[in-house]
């Protein structure tokens with residue numbers, strides 16, 4: 001068992017932390033409040049190679065794995081810059097295209113994802129299906145060599161920043177007549193694709209959208225992979241990277257909040273000469289949250305290591321557990337930090353309450369805590385499927 005990062009991973013962690021500190025949480029908040037995006041940070045991270053760490057070198061990436069990408073997600077979040085699009089574009093979209101796309105799709109899309117000049121977002125959730133992906137109603141049907149895709153998607157992050165969106169749709173398998181899932185790389189300016197921004201109570205420079213697809217016409221090569229058989233494995237390929245990197249983002253956010261609060265409670269004095277942190281009523285909740293964050297980090301490390309070793313099934317269990325643990329730990333850490341900071345915790349200046357919405361959402365998306373518990377009950381505890 002090895003808990004050490006390699007020297008290269010250590011260097012990456014330090015370098016990403018420096019970049020994050022250069023921008024910091026106030027930059028993240030200013031962009032969110034002004035309705036702008038973190039474009040400068042994204043492009044600089046791309047130029048430095050951090051967005052493509054998990055993309056093979058032949059397509060312009062760093063040739064690393066999800067371990068490296070999780071480090072990038074965690075360290076940026078630990079400096080107050082939790083970028084959800086890292087989970088969507090390099091983790092989900094790049095993994096799916098790399099593992100299940102055609103060679104043309106890899107050549108066309110991966111270099112831009114690696115250097116940050118392109119983003120591809122991911123659309124699976126639907127208003128009438130929610131957590132139940134078996135109910136997906138978006139349909140793709142053949143029209144000559146083309147595809148026509150129609151349906152609705154909800155809460156899709158970053159559509160306004162992306163050149164393409166990976167849309168999950170149902171198709172009919174002509175040999176069996178059964179509906180099977182397929183993924184399509186859809187240009188965000190395709191005729192028939194409309195987006196409508198959702199008003200979310202999350203302070204974030206990244207936005208969510210409702211998507212309407214009305215007979216969006218796509219060429220045959222928009223389908224991910226060589227045939228419809230690629231659909232299901234492609235869909236599953238995105239899940240582990242998604243869970244591991246979103247967990248890393250949660251762990252980083254938890255670290256950020258605890259660090260902010262600890263700095264404050266170690267120096268703030270309101271009872272004579274003693275710091276408020278010397279009172280266990282203040283320090284123990286912070287220490288408890290720090291333990292939860294560290295436990296989540298261990299599970300993230302395990303899940304990423306298993307995934308990069310190609311042990312997908314075990315990584316699935318650890319990745320789900322890591323996502324659950326980190327989601328809970330991040331929410332606990334931010335709430336505890338706000339409490340320890342007192343009134344300062346609710347100010348923009350101290351930059352902790354600004355994360356309350358994001359960490360609350362982290363217990364719902366991209367997979368809810370309940371759906372993870374369903375998964376663990378079934379696959380770890382051997383219970384009958386409950387849904």
Ligand SMILES: Cc1cc2nc3c(=O)[nH]c(=O)nc-3n(C[C@H](O)[C@H](O)[C@H](O)COP(=O)(O)OP(=O)(O)OC[C@H]3O[C@@H](n4cnc5c(N)ncnc54)[C@H](O)[C@@H]3O)c2cc1C
Pocket residue numbers: 088121122123124125126129130131132154155156157158202208361364365366367368369370371374386387
């Ligand atoms: C900030 C944010 C960003 C997002 N970005 C994206 C994105 O980029 N792309 C994308 O496709 N989607 C995205 N989503 C959608 C997200 O994945 C869904 O919100 C999530 O999967 C839950 O689906 P739902 O909201 O429809 O909840 P529902 O499925 O309606 O569930 C509501 C509640 O019931 C619980 N529940 C449902 N079924 C069960 C069950 N069988 N057992 C126990 N409990 C159950 C859920 O856990 C949840 O608490 C985003 C969501 C948010 C909030």
